[in-house]
Amino acid sequence: MDDRDKTKEQLIDEVTELRQQVAVIGVTCSSIDITERIKMKQEFQVLNEKLQQRTTQTAQQTKELESLTKVRDAIWNMNSSTDIEQVITAVCDSLKTLGVPFKDMAVNLVDDSSVLPNVYVYSRHLS
Numbered sequence: 001m002d003d004r005d006k007t008k009e010q011l012i013d014e015v016t017e018l019r020q021q022v023a024v025i026g027v028t029c030s031s032i033d034i035t036e037r038i039k040m041k042q043e044f045q046v047l048n049e050k051l052q053q054r055t056t057q058t059a060q061q062t063k064e065l066e067s068l069t070k071v072r073d074a075i076w077n078m079n080s081s082t083d084i085e086q087v088i089t090a091v092c093d094s095l096k097t098l099g100v101p102f103k104d105m106a107v108n109l110v111d112d113s114s115v116l117p118n119v120y121v122y123s124r125h126l127s
Contacts, residue, residue: 067094081109084122092124102126 006014074090077083084107092105106123 063097067097070094081111081120084109088122088124092126 071087071090071094074087077086088105088107092102095102095105104123104125106121109120109122111118111120
């Protein structure tokens with residue numbers, strides 16, 4: 001039916017119905033927009049948590065590598081068994097850096113160059 005043939009009341013009803021449809025579409029679009037925003041926010045939070053975990057893991061791995069390097073260097077720099085104190089210090093410092101709780105540290109050195117082996121104990125007690 002052509003709009004010219006409709007009564008004023010029919011046109012008003014049609015306009016009212018069209019306005020309701022536009023409102024529903026607007027609400028639907030807003031709902032989709034809000035839903036998309038919530039979804040994007042959740043995805044961002046998950047990605048942010050993963051990034052924080054990787055950053056934490058990387059920092060821990062860096063600490064571990066630095067600690068191992070420090071101990072290895074102390075061992076390589078030893079000229080005699082009396083230099084063991086440098087190694088003990090490096091190990092104690094590394095354990096503290098890595099957050100490993102401990103009270104005592106000891107190294108047993110076995111000298112088997114003679115018929116009867118000699119055992120030397122180097123220790124450190126932390127208070």
